[in-house]
Amino acid sequence: MKRFIIATALAAATIAAPALAASDTFKMEVAYTAENLTTRSGAEAEYDSIRQQVAERCKAEMTDRIFAGGYARTFCISKTMDRTVLSIDNPQLTAVHAEHR
Numbered sequence: 001m002k003r004f005i006i007a008t009a010l011a012a013a014t015i016a017a018p019a020l021a022a023s024d025t026f027k028m029e030v031a032y033t034a035e036n037l038t039t040r041s042g043a044e045a046e047y048d049s050i051r052q053q054v055a056e057r058c059k060a061e062m063t064d065r066i067f068a069g070g071y072a073r074t075f076c077i078s079k080t081m082d083r084t085v086l087s088i089d090n091p092q093l094t095a096v097h098a099e100h101r
Contacts, residue, residue, distance in 0.1 A: 028057050030084055043092035047100070054080045 030050050036042030058076035065072045085097040 026057070026061055030054070032088070037090045037092050040092060043090070043096045047093060047096045050084060051081060054084060
């Protein structure tokens with residue numbers, strides 16, 4: 001019975017991790033050069049830079065996740081990139097983001 005209880009606790013913690021990640025909010029500034037967003041290659045370079053910034057921040061925000069930490073970071077990156085691209089509101093960057101989904 002003891003093993004079953006531990007397994008249930010682990011399963012519950014794993015299932016709860018994405019929900020916790022979704023409820024965590026933070027503000028961050030993202031550095032990018034707007035002039036680079038006028039070309040496809042520039043938008044791709046800026047996208048990579050923005051994604052790296054977001055990934056580093058999500059890694060820092062999710063360090064306390066014991067169970068499903070990798071999934072929580074992936075979820076954080078995905079949702080934060082969605083919000084960031086929406087906030088920048090540039091057609092070239094939006095197209096690059098759509099391809100990376």
